[in-house]
Amino acid sequence: MEKIIKDLAQEALDAALDAGAAYADVRFLRMKHQNLRTEDQRVSGINDSEELGFGVRAIAQGAWGFAGSGVVTKDEVKKVARQAVAIAKASATVLKKPVSQVPEPKRVASFKTPYTIDPFTVGIDQKVGLLLEINRELLKNTGVKKAEGFMIFKKDERLFASSEGSLLESEVVTSAVGYQATAVGEGDAKVRTYYPPPMTKGYEHINAQDLLTNATRVADQAVQHLHAKECEEGKKTLILDPQNLALTIHESVGHATELDRVLGYEESLAGRSFATPDLLNNLEYGSHEVSFVADNTLAHGLATHGFDDDGVEGQMWFIVNEGLFKGYSTSREVAGEIGWKRSTGGCRADHWGSIPIVRIPNLSLAPGKKPMSLDDLIHDVKDGIFIEGRGSFSIDQMRCNFQFGGNAFWEVKEGKITQMLKNVTYQSMTTEFWNSCDAVADERFWVQDGIMNCGKGDPVQISQMTHGAAPARFRNITVRRGRA
Amino acid sequence: MRKDDAQAIIAKALALAKAEHCEVTLTGANNASTRFSNNAITQNIAKTDATLTVLSAYGQTKGKAATNDFSDAGIASCVRRAEEIARHSQPDTEYMPPIPQPSYPDVKAHYPATEAATPEARAAAIRESCGLCEKAGLTLAGSFATESGVWAVGNSKGLFGYWPYSDARYISTVLTGDSSGWAESVSNDFAQVNPLTATGIAKQKAEAARNPVAVEPGKYTVILEPAAAAEMILFMLFSMDAKAAHEGRNGFAGKENTQITSPLITLRNQPDHPCCPGAPFLAGDWDWIIPLTSGMQVPETTWIEKGVLKSLMYSRFWAGKTGHAYTGMPSNLIFLGGDASLEELIASVDEGLLVTRFWYIRYVDPMTMLFTGMTRDGLFKIEKGKVTHGVKNMRFNESPLAMLKNTMKVGKAVRTGIGLPNLTPPLLVKDFTFTSGTSF
Numbered sequence: 070m071e072k073i074i075k076d077l078a079q080e081a082l083d084a085a086l087d088a089g090a091a092y093a094d095v096r097f098l099r100m101k102h103q104n105l106r107t108e109d110q111r112v113s114g115i116n117d118s119e120e121l122g123f124g125v126r127a128i129a130q131g132a133w134g135f136a137g138s139g140v141v142t143k144d145e146v147k148k149v150a151r152q153a154v155a156i157a158k159a160s161a162t163v164l165k166k167p168v169s170q171v172p173e174p175k176r177v178a179s180f181k182t183p184y185t186i187d188p189f190t191v192g193i194d195q196k197v198g199l200l201l202e203i204n205r206e207l208l209k210n211t212g213v214k215k216a217e218g219f220m221i222f223k224k225d226e227r228l229f230a231s232s233e234g235s236l237l238e239s240e241v242v243t244s245a246v247g248y249q250a251t252a253v254g255e256g257d258a259k260v261r262t263y264y265p266p267p268m269t270k271g272y273e274h275i276n277a278q279d280l281l282t283n284a285t286r287v288a289d290q291a292v293q294h295l296h297a298k299e300c301e302e303g304k305k306t307l308i309l310d311p312q313n314l315a316l317t318i319h320e321s322v323g324h325a326t327e328l329d330r331v332l333g334y335e336e337s338l339a340g341r342s343f344a345t346p347d348l349l350n351n352l353e354y355g356s357h358e359v360s361f362v363a364d365n366t367l368a369h370g371l372a373t374h375g376f377d378d379d380g381v382e383g384q385m386w387f388i389v390n391e392g393l394f395k396g397y398s399t400s401r402e403v404a405g406e407i408g409w410k411r412s413t414g415g416c417r418a419d420h421w422g423s424i425p426i427v428r429i430p431n432l433s434l435a436p437g438k439k440p441m442s443l444d445d446l447i448h449d450v451k452d453g454i455f456i457e458g459r460g461s462f463s464i465d466q467m468r469c470n471f472q473f474g475g476n477a478f479w480e481v482k483e484g485k486i487t488q489m490l491k492n493v494t495y496q497s498m499t500t501e502f503w504n505s506c507d508a509v510a511d512e513r514f515w516v517q518d519g520i521m522n523c524g525k526g527d528p529v530q531i532s533q534m535t536h537g538a539a540p541a542r543f544r545n546i547t548v549r550r551g552r553a
Numbered sequence: 554m555r556k557d558d559a560q561a562i563i564a565k566a567l568a569l570a571k572a573e574h575c576e577v578t579l580t581g582a583n584n585a586s587t588r589f590s591n592n593a594i595t596q597n598i599a600k601t602d603a604t605l606t607v608l609s610a611y612g613q614t615k616g617k618a619a620t621n622d623f624s625d626a627g628i629a630s631c632v633r634r635a636e637e638i639a640r641h642s643q644p645d646t647e648y649m650p651p652i653p654q655p656s657y658p659d660v661k662a663h664y665p666a667t668e669a670a671t672p673e674a675r676a677a678a679i680r681e682s683c684g685l686c687e688k689a690g691l692t693l694a695g696s697f698a699t700e701s702g703v704w705a706v707g708n709s710k711g712l713f714g715y716w717p718y719s720d721a722r723y724i725s726t727v728l729t730g731d732s733s734g735w736a737e738s739v740s741n742d743f744a745q746v747n748p749l750t751a752t753g754i755a756k757q758k759a760e761a762a763r764n765p766v767a768v769e770p771g772k773y774t775v776i777l778e779p780a781a782a783a784e785m786i787l788f789m790l791f792s793m794d795a796k797a798a799h800e801g802r803n804g805f806a807g808k809e810n811t812q813i814t815s816p817l818i819t820l821r822n823q824p825d826h827p828c829c830p831g832a833p834f835l836a837g838d839w840d841w842i843i844p845l846t847s848g849m850q851v852p853e854t855t856w857i858e859k860g861v862l863k864s865l866m867y868s869r870f871w872a873g874k875t876g877h878a879y880t881g882m883p884s885n886l887i888f889l890g891g892d893a894s895l896e897e898l899i900a901s902v903d904e905g906l907l908v909t910r911f912w913y914i915r916y917v918d919p920m921t922m923l924f925t926g927m928t929r930d931g932l933f934k935i936e937k938g939k940v941t942h943g944v945k946n947m948r949f950n951e952s953p954l955a956m957l958k959n960t961m962k963v964g965k966a967v968r969t970g971i972g973l974p975n976l977t978p979p980l981l982v983k984d985f986t987f988t989s990g991t992s993f
Contacts, residue, residue, distance in 0.1 A: 111646045115638050118619035135598040139621040156597045159672035163680045165593040193641040201643060214800060253801040257920050333590045336694035337726050422600035463913040465927040470948055470991035472925050474917060494917060496989055527588055527696050553921035553952040
């Protein structure tokens with residue numbers, strides 16, 4: 070960022086320390102976002118936003134305070150820094166123990182998403198033209214009554230400075246595209262989606278997708294879905310594709326292993342977690358086939374930002390290794406509460422005006438170690454369902470009982486896909502589910518998918534993170550008909 | 554932001570506009586929130602933010618740009634971006650041009666006490682509530698949040714609207730070792746929020762829910778407290794897009810002017826309701842369900858009257874196409890209640906469950922309006938008119954339409970802090986479907 074911003078950052082730190090802060094950091098964020106939406110042959114919305122603001126975090130009298138403002142002037146920066154300290158002092162009146170942060174070396178560094186085409190330099194006509202062309206392709210199938218597409222682009226430039234001497238800058242660019250076809254008839258409507266994995270890349274990510282190539286298949290499957298056989302309820306073997314798994318991983322592993330919620334910090338909104346510290350290195354979270362790797366250095370990962378909003382650099386670690394519960398996502402504050410010496414670097418804010426909170430990292434199911442294809446997974450199933458894409462999702466506030474749907478369901482009988490099904494949901498308890506996994510396809514089938522709209526915190530913040538997976542198989546899962 | 558300041562910024566943007574049509578919205582707020590857990594404050598924030606959004610259109614081709622830079626250069630850049638997008642986009646065939654000045658109802662929703670609330674005042678209230686729980690060996694978590702802001706709109710037809718508002722909400726969750734209880738206090742006026750009373754209710758619930766027992770999944774007579782009922786109803790309300798229904802894409806297809814629920818159910822919106830004010834017009838990004846024109850007055854609309862579906866949500870375009878009255882989106886929800894208290898409803902149940910609130914409601918099937926979700930922070934067994942025991946939480950798979958069809962009694966409506974400003978009563982519902990249990 071410009072020198073004037075760096076100077077303002079120093080003004081903020083000085084003002085906070087002068088006001089009595091024992092620690093302070095300031096984060097300037099310039100956010101450029103663009104969302105495009107099309108419906109059939111109309112451009113239903115284009116929102117293009119730019120904003121710059123800053124947030125100051127301070128520890129005073131052992132407690133946190135935070136204040137943010139979109140007015141970027143020297144006077145405002147000083148005022149807001151003093152406000153953060155005053156808020157911290159109010160917090161200190163209802164405190165059990167002083168806030169303590171585990172150490173992190175001070176560093177001066179920068180990070181930039183590798184990209185070749187800045188999405189904000191690509192013309193609106195090109196983006197809109199592509200989305201409308203896709204919709205035209207979808208609508209060529211007369212059974213499709215609605216075609217919808219979207220693109221999302223973000224460019225977030227950040228400067229983080231702390232009273233410990235760290236000065237960190239980043240530029241993270243994210244690109245996402247997707248579309249869906251809705252078939253309507255017989256008193257029903259079914260949607261088939263095509264959502265290529267979102268990534269921290271430039272417009273080259275959009276250019277690399279087979280968007281038009283897949284339109285005919287997506288439209289055909291939307292209509293096929295409408296006329297598909299109702300699912301039979303009972304215990305079945307499930308084969309889940311990477312996109313479906315991304316959400317299951319997110320809800321039942323990602324959120325469950327955020328250390329702030331484990332310690333009760335999120336109780337009033339998102340809830341807590343069953344995965345308490347006494348279970349570390351003891352709990353069989355999943356079967357031996359199941360390893361979850363957290364990696365905030367992953368190339369093009371949605372949570373690959375160089376360093377987090379505590380100033381902690383991106384790292385790679387195990388959440389679950391060969392079934393055994395091994396780790397958490399942490400901030401510098403909560404890591405110390407369970408005796409850890411260093412934060413895993415998961416503290417992020419979604420906006421200059423939001424306080425950083427513990428977030429799910431890029432969290433992926435590791436590919437199977439033995440050669441195993443999707444066909445191999447299916448081949449060994451007598452009575453099961455292969456589920457593609459995302460649908461309904463819900464989980465309790467301790468991250469135990471969940472119920473998921475999907476976007477396309479394929480009946481598997483005697484090792485072969487036989488026909489499409491509809492109205493499928495699966496319900497399980499987190500550790501039962503992951504312990505029922507008996508095979509994961511190998512790295513050839515591993516897909517780096519992700520979530521763009523993860524809500525957490527109070528006030529709610531929206532974040533993004535990658536969840537990679539290869540197709541995986543689960544035995545004896547409760548399947549219910551998802552229709553009233 | 555004062556009215557004069559808002560008007561000046563909007564006028565500046567409109568003066569720079571070269572497009573055929575221009576709409577400008579300005580939203581700004583001071584937000585503050587103190588969050589607590591484990592009987593201590595853990596997060597305490599304040600934020601000052603404002604956003605200028607410009608929608609420019611040439612014919613039916615539009616572009617929208619937003620900024621928080623209110624310098625002359627910032628405003629000019631925002632207007633130029635909106636026009637640039639509009640010039641290079643393609644038509645939105647449902648776009649409707651700006652409207653002349655409507656007459657807005659006087660909606661009082663801004664209270665100085667909320668704007669003046671301090672972190673010290675919030676901390677004092679939290680300290681008192683934490684003390685109450687600590688004395689009983691219990692753990693308190695929650696948040697105490699305030700917002701004081703304005704919505705302002707203007708357009709190239711000379712319209713101007715300005716609406717100041719404020720909100721304050723205290724939520725509390727009290728934990729024992731094996732149970733929890735939840736309660737809230739919400740008002741536009743900080744002075745009317747009563748944290749200690751809410752904490753007391755949450756504490757009573759947590760203590761009554763100790764040693765929860767598991768019950769078998771199945772159909773139960775339930776009493777849904779207002780927060781639980783509001784979660785279901787609001788999720789349903791946001792699915793009432795008339796266009797989607799007419800195109801056969803949602804669960805309201807073919808149901809207008811038919812009896813869809815018990816005759817006990819009447820749902821409406823009324824922006825100038827004295828106990829539950831809603832915005833007189835919509836501004837900002839409210840167009841995520843149906844297209845909206847900034848500055849359009851939010852009309853009073855009856856959605857369901859004595860069980861009959863009277864109206865779905867109609868955009869200007871869809872209202873014009875179908876000849877139906879424009880409804881837009883509601884800015885509040887008034888669920889007409891009865892006279893019975895929650896205690897009277899409980900006393901009338903021989904065997905059933907009392908649900909404090911729901912969590913993580915999501916669609917399972919939009920066409921049959923099947924939802925799933927979990928109970929949370931206070932599920933109780935009712936036996937012979939009395940709450941007798943805590944029950945382990947359960948997952949439901951149920952349609953709000955079935956729920957409202959099976960509603961046998963409606964209690965007295967109260968203000969809840971769930972979603973839109975709303976007045977929602979407790980409901981006595983038969984045959985509510987729970988499909989599985991959980992471990993706590």
